[in-house]
Structures are given as structure tokens and as C-alpha cells.
Amino acid sequence: MNILLAFTFALLFQVAPQTVDKKSPINIQRLSSPVTIDGIPDEPAWQEIKPFPMQVYQPVYGGEMSNRTVIKVTYDDKYLYIAGELYDSEPENIVANTLYRNRYSGDETFAIILDSFNDNETAKWFFVTPTGVRVDQQISNDSEGGNSFNRDWNTHWDAAAEITEDGWFAEIRIPFSSLGFREVNNEVIMGLITYRWDARRAERHIFPDIAPEWSRGFTKPSQAQKVRFTGIEYEKPVYITPYLLGGFEQSNLLNTSGDAYQTGTDYVTEAGLDIKYPITGNMNLDLTLNTDFAQVEADEAQINLNRTPLFFPEKRQFFQERSDIFDFNLGGNNALFYSRRIGLEQGQQVRILGGLRLAGRTGKWDVGVLNMQTDRLNSIDQPAENFGVYRMKQNIINQNSHAGGMVTNRLGFDGSYNIGTGFDLLYNYTRNHFLDFKTATTFDNRTGSNLFDQSIFRVNLLKRSSTGFYYDFSFIRSGDQYLPEIGFNSRFDYTQLNLELAYGYFNDPESSIRIVNPSLEGSAFLRNEDQSIESINIEQSWEIELKNDTEFELAGGLWYEDLRLPLIFSDNATVETGSYTFYGAEASYQMSNSRQVRTSISGQARTFYDGYQYSFTFSPAWNASKHFEISADAELNYLSFPDRDQTEYLHLFRVRSIAALNTHLSLQVLSQYNHLARQVGTNARFRYNFSEGHDFWVVYSEVSNRELNRITPTLPRFENRTVLIKYTYTFY
Structure with missing residues (x-):
């Protein structure tokens, strides 16, 4: 009342x-x-x-x-x-x-x-x-x-x-x-x-x-x-966050004679410390000692049907603060700096002994400094390494334009080194029209001294809009000795041309359709060595958004791929070297996220090299109550190469369960099944958040095998298993 x-x-x-x-x-x-x-x-x-x-x-x-x-x-x-x-x-x-x-x-x-x-x-x-x-x-x-x-x-x-x-x-x-x-x-x-x-x-x-x-x-x-x-009285609170970690890790490995698997157990006891200190109102210094990311959510599995490597986003908290300063994007996911190169190597975690990050603004300059030291990883003979990223950029000409530079280093204790340098310019030359120019050069102990071949150049002209006519044109040239060992590069020694033309328009207020966006996009990749075509893709799509927040997309595409190395999807599905032209169509539908029961559906059918590909994705979700949510993803892929009598099923199934008693006490379980590998990955994270910066975590991870008798010797029930308990408390 x-x-x-x-x-x-x-x-x-x-x-x-x-x-x-x-x-x-x-x-x-x-x-x-x-x-x-x-x-x-x-x-x-x-x-x-x-x-x-x-x-x-x-x-x-x-x-x-x-x-x-x-x-x-x-x-x-x-x-x-x-x-x-x-x-x-x-x-x-x-x-x-x-x-x-x-x-x-x-x-x-x-x-x-x-x-x-x-x-x-x-x-x-x-x-x-x-x-x-x-x-x-x-x-x-x-x-x-x-x-x-x-x-x-x-x-x-x-x-x-x-x-x-x-x-x-x-x-x-x-x-x-x-x-x-x-x-x-x-x-x-x-x-x-x-x-x-x-x-x-x-x-x-x-x-x-x-x-x-x-x-x-x-x-x-x-x-x-x-x-x-x-009259804001800026305070400089020092956040000191120590952690304690305990648990065990189990792995099943082949014994020395190679006729059976043996279980090994390693017990883990760790302690570490993070310190956050605001030097000024817009400049923060973060220090970390014996960094651990046990509580970080597991990656979602992906199926790769392309000739380029998969990209996984960064989820570790230390690398999130002012991550925009360290961004040096070179088209798509390509970047001069990719933080997952630090502390991860060939799918294995590498101990991070410590590091620092300084990020913020001083005067007219955005400044970022990151330096991390990793330990040696004996299992793959990886030396201890030092990683450094140094970034500066400043607004010029107008409020939406800037210029800057970046230097990266990866220095191995065995004498190896990789150094990257970059310059970028973003120029807003009129209203929504932009020129984005970037260039980067790497220096590596394994390469020569030809600066042109060690460099990448990118020019991007675009209109930032989604209504009326808009465009996005880019040109990229990457040399054969451009090796960003602390970055991400999906292809090497190539020239890329990309053009997107689009038009967006709003429907009448009485219509159930909010906006329609037809677009035409084409890209071509050329080999620098002989200017031959490596890949071409042309796609025409229609995106339709309804006023009830439902979305549809229809697209048709044409692909050309020239393979000089075989493409291997599995033991039962390969594509030999040669030139291939294929075409197809796809459609997707996504319901409004506000519904208690909702889903998104997509499907694709196309010729695929010298065969066929049929894909279907179904992603339902149900919020049974505010305390419990369950969602799933079923990604079904069927490859058929009838002339070579090859077929393969590349399926992924994912189930995520989320339970929360209140905003402090929660449990999340992610289970993933890879049909090709016949493996189930499970990651469960229990969290009790006492208050902001004060957490208790219990983490359980396991990769288990299915169909154990499919090879000799018989596979173990689980490949690896981890149970960890982590406690953090922030003093300030």
C-alpha cells in the first residue's frame, strides 16, 4: 500500500x-x-x-x-x-x-x-x-x-x-x-x-x-x-583478489607396451592473486600471479566443413577489461593479437606464471600494455615464453576517426622469437562512410627479411548503415612470411577481394514486417604465387524481421574451390585435389527470445565439391521457470560423394541446463556429443556468489568415450576427468 x-x-x-x-x-x-x-x-x-x-x-x-x-x-x-x-x-x-x-x-x-x-x-x-x-x-x-x-x-x-x-x-x-x-x-x-x-x-x-x-x-x-x-571525487579503490584451488585431474593413456590404457591421477593445489589498481580515472593497472581459469565456461564444440581453421572466442576474465584497445582486426576473425594464444597450446593449458595489463586513456591517447609469462610445457616440448602486446591509438580529424599502432612479441626461452608491428587508420570521411586501413608486419626467427612478404595490408571502404543503400568493400593482401604467432590468420599468402551491396527498408506501420534487408555479397581469394583462384563465393540473401521479434533469412549461393591438397573430413569422407564448382540454398527461422518455449531452425542443401551436403540445425529452449532453463542444439550434417561411394555423418548434439535458486546460487551443466569422435564432453559449474567479487566454485569436467570396442585396445570409459574447487575473495 x-x-x-x-x-x-x-x-x-x-x-x-x-x-x-x-x-x-x-x-x-x-x-x-x-x-x-x-x-x-x-x-x-x-x-x-x-x-x-x-x-x-x-x-x-x-x-x-x-x-x-x-x-x-x-x-x-x-x-x-x-x-x-x-x-x-x-x-x-x-x-x-x-x-x-x-x-x-x-x-x-x-x-x-x-x-x-x-x-x-x-x-x-x-x-x-x-x-x-x-x-x-x-x-x-x-x-x-x-x-x-x-x-x-x-x-x-x-x-x-x-x-x-x-x-x-x-x-x-x-x-x-x-x-x-x-x-x-x-x-x-x-x-x-x-x-x-x-x-x-x-x-x-x-x-x-x-x-x-x-x-x-x-x-x-x-x-x-x-x-x-x-565535482566527482574519484576514488582509487585497490581490488585484491586472491584465490585458492584444489582438486584432481585423471587421464587414461596407453601404457608403454601399447596394449592397454592406464589411469593416472594428478592432485592439484594452487594459490594465486589478482590486483586491480586504477592509476587515474581512465587508466587501470591489473596484475596477476599464478593465473588460473578453472571456472571459465567450456568452449562449445564446432564442426569444420571449411578449409580454414576454427575460431573460438576468448572467455577468460583477465583478458576482457578494455579488450577493445587491443583490437587490431584484419578482416573476419583475423587479427594481429588473439589472446587465446596465451596459456593455450595445441589444446592444452599452459601455466601462466603471471603478468600485467595497463589499459585506458592518457590525454588524447588510448593506451594498452599487456605482458604475460608462461611456464614450460614438457608434454609437447613447449618452452617457457613471454608474450607482450603494446597498443596506442588517438582520435584524429573528427570524433569517429582514429589512427594508431601496435607491437606484439612472443619470445621463447629457447631463443625463438616472433614480433609483430601494425599501423591502422579509421577515417570517417562523410556521415556514415568510412575508410579503414590496416597494415601489419611480422619478424620471425624462421623467416627471411623481405618486408613485403612479411606483411599484410587491408583497405576497407564501407557505409555503416542498415537502411537505404549501403556497401562494404575490402581488399586484403597477405604475404607468405606473415606469421602472427600471437594473432589469428585463417589463410596464408593470399589476396582477397570482398564486396557486399545491400538495401534495407522499413515496411508500413500497419504491416507485420518491420524491416527487410536484401543483400548481394561476393568474395574471391587468389594465390599470390601465381595469381590463380583459390576460392570464390557469391551469395544473395534476404533478411526479414517481423515486428514481433521473429526473424527469417533466405539465401542462395555459388562456390568455387581449387584444392591443391586433399580435404579430409573423416576416414570415410575426403575430397581429392582439383577444381570444384557447387551451389545451394539455405533458410533459417528464429522465434522471439521472449517466449518461454522457443526455437531457431536452419537448413542447407547444396552440391558440395563432387558430392552433396545436407545440413539441419534445431535449437529449442524452454524456461520451465525462472529457476530452471534447458536448451539444446542439434547440428546434423550428411555428406555424400556417390561417385566415390563415400558417405559421412558429422553431427553435434549439445544440451545446456541452467538452475538458479536465486541470483547468488546457481548450477550450469553443458553436455556435448560428437558423433564422429563418439565422445561426450561434460562441463558442470556450481557457483555460490556471496557478494560481488566473493565466489565459491565447484567445477567438474569429463570427456568420455562411446562404443569402446571400435578399436584395439579397447578404449577407456573416460579419456580425462577433472574435479576442482575454487574460492575467491576480493578485498577493496
């Missing part, structure tokens, strides 16, 4: 929304008296804060709101506070699927995006769901490209939410020390975007007014409202 009276009073005496120009900074009101972060913004101090004028972003830009949204922002010396009054005429139907930390399952969300460095390119994204689940991630490259979101980043902040008979309400409190910022003349200017996502109606209310000209326009730092804070 008190809550109802408070909101009735607020409705009667509500302060009028602000009217703003997002290019001119607006002053954020200071908090006049304390508030409690309990999810209900009913304190008198909140009633004094002017709400932002909200705009409907989707499904119909500028349309009418189904329910009222009130969002307010305030601050004091230490914290930024955000309150949301998210009214709903049917509160019993509010989508609140999960209690699992950092998990988004299509829930309603209340969010704030902060370009705290005011660089119009990077931001930190915080949102909370009706169950009080907090999710945080980083944005880079102005939300452009597939690698612009880092969902594995975490920081310190608080939030609470409450569902009432009027809708749901939320409060967020973020320490300024978790944001980082630049202070000039006692003023701090940041970019701010805040929104409410009504999942049931696929409706987004946003501030400031951002037109949906880009696929993720509501997350673009360059479109944020400039806001001003004064």
Missing part, C-alpha cells in the same frame, strides 16, 4: 520530462538525499529528478507507447544511480525467465549504456531484468562488426528489481570507479543511452531519440546523449 501511495503521489506531482539536444551536454542532477537500492525508486530524492523524454525505437519508430516508461539518472560523489518505472497493464505476463547471473533469456530489460570516456566508439552496457539478474558487457567499434560486443566482461555494480501490480521497477547503482572517465576543469562528459525493452510486445523505449538507421543503432556510442557531471 505504501508503494502504491508513493507512486500515486509521483504521478500527480511528476516533474516534466526534459527536452534536449543530444549533441549539447545536459547537466545530470545531483542526488539530494540517500536512496536505498531495493528496486523501488520511491524515496523523495527520486521525485526531484527530471525524467528523460522517451521515444519508441521499435517496432515502429516514433510510434505510440503501449505502456508508460519513466527513466531517471542522478549521482553523488561515488556512484551513478539509474531508476526505471516500467509500467505494464498486464504485470502478470511480464517476461522474467531466469535468475542466472549474466544470463539473458529473452527477459524484459532496463538498461543504460555509458560512453564513459566520451570517445564515441566504446561504451559499457549494464542492464537488469525483472528478477534482478544483472548483465554487463563492453561495446567497441561503435557497435559495428561481429566482434564489437564483449559479453564476457564483468565489473562491480549493484541493481535490484521488483514486480508490482503496476508493472516492474528497477534501480541500478554503478561506482564511478567501475566506469573510468576523463575529468577536465572539474567536469566529466559522458555519452548516455538508456532504454526499456518490453519483450512481450517487442517494443523498445529509448533515450535519446536515435533513428533505427543501423542494425544495432540503440547501442551506438556515437549516437549517445552527452551528459555532464561536476
Whole structure:
């Protein structure tokens, strides 16, 4: 009743929304008296804060709101506070699927995006769901490209939410020390975007007014409202996080005579330390000693039907903070720096003895320094190594342009070395049109001294948009001695041409279709040695998004591949050297994530080299309650080469179960079955989060075999098994 009276009073005496120009900074009101972060913004101090004028972003830009949204922002010396009054005429139907930390399952969300460095390119994204689940991630490259979101980043902040008979309400409190910022003349200017996502109606209310000209326009730092804070007393909290680890690892290996498997057990007792120290408001120093990532989620298995290597994203927390500074993308997943080269070698973990990372901004420069020392790995005769990454870049010409450089090193204690150098320029020459130029050169003890052959060049011309006509053209030339040993390179000694032409248009407000994006894309890879064609791909696709957040895609493609080495998928499926032309079509359908029971489906049929490929993917998910979610992926691939009487089934099955008693106590189990290898991989992670930075983990991992008698000697039931217990506590 008190809550109802408070909101009735607020409705009667509500302060009028602000009217703003997002290019001119607006002053954020200071908090006049304390508030409690309990999810209900009913304190008198909140009633004094002017709400932002909200705009409907989707499904119909500028349309009418189904329910009222009130969002307010305030601050004091230490914290930024955000309150949301998210009214709903049917509160019993509010989508609140999960209690699992950092998990988004299509829930309603209340969010704030902060370009705290005011660089119009990077931001930190915080949102909370009706169950009080907090999710945080980083944005880079102005939300452009597939690698612009880092969902594995975490920081310190608080939030609470409450569902009432009027809708749901939320409060967020973020320490300024978790944001980082630049202070000039006692003023701090940041970019701010805040929104409410009504999942049931696929409706987004946003501030400031951002037109949906880009696929993720509501997350673009360059479109944020400039806001001003004064008199922030920046603190320098030192976060000291020691850990204790114990457990055992078991492996089954062939005995010396090779006629049976023998089980070996290694007991593990470890301790380590992480220290985080903010040198200034926008520069952090992180130190790590005897680093361990036992609690990191296992990789999802992949099937490779291409001639290029698989790419796996980085999930280890130490490498997440300001990872955008260390980004030096060279097209696709290719990069001068790929952090998974550190501490992982040929699928095995390498002990990281320690290291440091310095990242942030000084003056007009973004600066990143990373140095890590690994131990020797005797099982594959890998020497101890030192890894270094040194990055600088600065805004030039205008707010969306920058130039910079990078140096990397990988130095082995056996005398081996690999050094990379790079220069990049991003130039926003008019409105949404960009020139992106990058070049990198590597120096390796195994190669000669021909700088041209040791280098890669990339020129990219593009229009950043998803409405109207837009394009993306790139040219890449990579030499045969370009060897980024601390980076990722999917091909060697090639020239690539790529062109995408697309057009996006919104349908009438009365239509059930929100936006349609037809596109035509083509790419060609040439061998540098003789300029012969290695690969060509041409694809025409139609992407259709409905106003209920359902998506469809239809595509047809033509491929040409010239193989100089056989392509081996399994013992029963190979492709011999030669030239092949093949074609096919695919379709996909994805339901709205807001549904309690939902799925995505895709299928592909095509000729495939001198045979055929049929693929089908089915990914259902069910949120039985906010305490339990189960999802699955079935990836079915059938290869047939009838002229050579070869067939193969390359299937993957994945089941993920998530249980959460509350936002502190949770269990996640990921099980994966590889049909070709006849193996099941299981990774279970139990977590009790006492408070932010204070965690207890129990981790169980196992790779087990199926059909044990298929080879001689008989396979063991399990290949390896690990049980670990980890405890961390952060002092600050």
C-alpha cells in the first residue's frame, strides 16, 4: 500500500520530462538525499529528478507507447544511480525467465549504456531484468562488426528489481570507479543511452531519440546523449583478489607396451592473486600471479566443413577489461593479437606464471600494455615464453576517426622469437562512410627479411548503415612470411577481394514486417604465387524481421574451390585435389527470445565439391521457470560423394541446463556429443556468489568415450576427468 501511495503521489506531482539536444551536454542532477537500492525508486530524492523524454525505437519508430516508461539518472560523489518505472497493464505476463547471473533469456530489460570516456566508439552496457539478474558487457567499434560486443566482461555494480501490480521497477547503482572517465576543469562528459525493452510486445523505449538507421543503432556510442557531471571525487579503490584451488585431474593413456590404457591421477593445489589498481580515472593497472581459469565456461564444440581453421572466442576474465584497445582486426576473425594464444597450446593449458595489463586513456591517447609469462610445457616440448602486446591509438580529424599502432612479441626461452608491428587508420570521411586501413608486419626467427612478404595490408571502404543503400568493400593482401604467432590468420599468402551491396527498408506501420534487408555479397581469394583462384563465393540473401521479434533469412549461393591438397573430413569422407564448382540454398527461422518455449531452425542443401551436403540445425529452449532453463542444439550434417561411394555423418548434439535458486546460487551443466569422435564432453559449474567479487566454485569436467570396442585396445570409459574447487575473495 505504501508503494502504491508513493507512486500515486509521483504521478500527480511528476516533474516534466526534459527536452534536449543530444549533441549539447545536459547537466545530470545531483542526488539530494540517500536512496536505498531495493528496486523501488520511491524515496523523495527520486521525485526531484527530471525524467528523460522517451521515444519508441521499435517496432515502429516514433510510434505510440503501449505502456508508460519513466527513466531517471542522478549521482553523488561515488556512484551513478539509474531508476526505471516500467509500467505494464498486464504485470502478470511480464517476461522474467531466469535468475542466472549474466544470463539473458529473452527477459524484459532496463538498461543504460555509458560512453564513459566520451570517445564515441566504446561504451559499457549494464542492464537488469525483472528478477534482478544483472548483465554487463563492453561495446567497441561503435557497435559495428561481429566482434564489437564483449559479453564476457564483468565489473562491480549493484541493481535490484521488483514486480508490482503496476508493472516492474528497477534501480541500478554503478561506482564511478567501475566506469573510468576523463575529468577536465572539474567536469566529466559522458555519452548516455538508456532504454526499456518490453519483450512481450517487442517494443523498445529509448533515450535519446536515435533513428533505427543501423542494425544495432540503440547501442551506438556515437549516437549517445552527452551528459555532464561536476565535482566527482574519484576514488582509487585497490581490488585484491586472491584465490585458492584444489582438486584432481585423471587421464587414461596407453601404457608403454601399447596394449592397454592406464589411469593416472594428478592432485592439484594452487594459490594465486589478482590486483586491480586504477592509476587515474581512465587508466587501470591489473596484475596477476599464478593465473588460473578453472571456472571459465567450456568452449562449445564446432564442426569444420571449411578449409580454414576454427575460431573460438576468448572467455577468460583477465583478458576482457578494455579488450577493445587491443583490437587490431584484419578482416573476419583475423587479427594481429588473439589472446587465446596465451596459456593455450595445441589444446592444452599452459601455466601462466603471471603478468600485467595497463589499459585506458592518457590525454588524447588510448593506451594498452599487456605482458604475460608462461611456464614450460614438457608434454609437447613447449618452452617457457613471454608474450607482450603494446597498443596506442588517438582520435584524429573528427570524433569517429582514429589512427594508431601496435607491437606484439612472443619470445621463447629457447631463443625463438616472433614480433609483430601494425599501423591502422579509421577515417570517417562523410556521415556514415568510412575508410579503414590496416597494415601489419611480422619478424620471425624462421623467416627471411623481405618486408613485403612479411606483411599484410587491408583497405576497407564501407557505409555503416542498415537502411537505404549501403556497401562494404575490402581488399586484403597477405604475404607468405606473415606469421602472427600471437594473432589469428585463417589463410596464408593470399589476396582477397570482398564486396557486399545491400538495401534495407522499413515496411508500413500497419504491416507485420518491420524491416527487410536484401543483400548481394561476393568474395574471391587468389594465390599470390601465381595469381590463380583459390576460392570464390557469391551469395544473395534476404533478411526479414517481423515486428514481433521473429526473424527469417533466405539465401542462395555459388562456390568455387581449387584444392591443391586433399580435404579430409573423416576416414570415410575426403575430397581429392582439383577444381570444384557447387551451389545451394539455405533458410533459417528464429522465434522471439521472449517466449518461454522457443526455437531457431536452419537448413542447407547444396552440391558440395563432387558430392552433396545436407545440413539441419534445431535449437529449442524452454524456461520451465525462472529457476530452471534447458536448451539444446542439434547440428546434423550428411555428406555424400556417390561417385566415390563415400558417405559421412558429422553431427553435434549439445544440451545446456541452467538452475538458479536465486541470483547468488546457481548450477550450469553443458553436455556435448560428437558423433564422429563418439565422445561426450561434460562441463558442470556450481557457483555460490556471496557478494560481488566473493565466489565459491565447484567445477567438474569429463570427456568420455562411446562404443569402446571400435578399436584395439579397447578404449577407456573416460579419456580425462577433472574435479576442482575454487574460492575467491576480493578485498577493496
